[in-house]
Amino acid sequence: GTYELLALGRGLSADRQKQYFTQLPSGSWQVKKEIRDMVTFREHNLLERFSFGKFDVVLCRNVLIYFSSDLKKDILMRTHGVLKTGGYLILGASESLNGLNPYYEMVQCRPGIIYRAK
Known part of the structure; x- marks a missing residue:
């Protein structure tokens, strides 16, 4: 799934956001592919x-x-x-x-x- 910044901001630090998510051209965020492939x-x-x-x-x-x-x-x-x-x-x-x-x-x-x- 994709997430808006507001949803990610609920308890997720900026460091973890950068570590585990990629920003899409639309401005929303998606879990990185290497993580999605393990889940x-x-x-x-x-x-x-x-x-x-x-x-x-x-x-x-x-x-x-x-x-x-x-x-x-x-x-x-x-x-x-x-x-x-x-x-x-x-x-x-x-x-x-x-x-x-x-x-x-x-x-x-x-x-x-x-x-x-x-």
């Missing part, structure tokens, strides 16, 4: 079965707040099943892993928090 992006309906391999990182930002506690717990358990040991789960700022501490550990990642699969 697989997938969209998935969280209510369906997780039938893919293991991942190093799963981004599930600002969506769990719309589910009941039981469904949220089910989704987070299934997400743990597709994360490699030591893999990272990145949630939105208003989301947490209440009651799932045996499966994840919290990692400070200024300015936010991410979770590592045990």
